[in-house]
Amino acid sequence: MNVRPRGRRRQYRIAASLICYLVGSAVGAVILGMGIAIFAADSSLVVRLQSTEAADRSWWKSEVPTKERIDWRLRGRRKQTTFPGLEIIEYKAGAFSLETGQPETATATRVDAGWPFFCLTGSSWYLMTASSPPGSPIILESSAFRFETASGSRIVPWRLRPFGLLLNAVVMGLLVAIGPTIWLLARRIERRMRGKCPACGYPTVGVRCSECGRIGRHRHLVPDEPDRPMLTREP
């Protein structure tokens, strides 16, 4: 009668600790992504020039702070800088102001970070609007912040990419769990080889540990009844 609620409580506890574990791993994945964006070594950054594609144009259209107001056209090629867990793409664009007929220029830096999958995204913008009278350029960070380092300023993204974050949280969780799991398994094997109870390390003579009550290999088969002597024979 008592077994069911206890079993359910155990399930809740396992589910709750699994959720806490995943949340902790997700936080770890975010910190790692931001850390890579800040501390990626300049000497290891790989820079490439690539031609822009439809995906680049649609990214620009959906993210540009001026939205539909200015019809930007991407110009030239995109500059892609990569590092394990980091991708920085720089775009240039131009447009003619409908208001003044003057050319307007814009640049954007898109940063994706996270390891092994990108879980953070953000961008930095410089928009020179050819308004009349000439105004000051629009400079802003979108879902990102600037971090000054010894080698210059870094753009650190903070908008979450849910799918990448979930995958990274699982990977982080597994990586963090590997060390303790190997240690626990090794300790159990070592205790068993020395004739000790694998659960608590107490020297065990019989089938059942006199210290913690663990029953040898028949853990689930023998009912847990402490008053009954364990080694009596059935009549």
Ligand SMILES: [Zn+2]
């Ligand atoms: Zn024991």
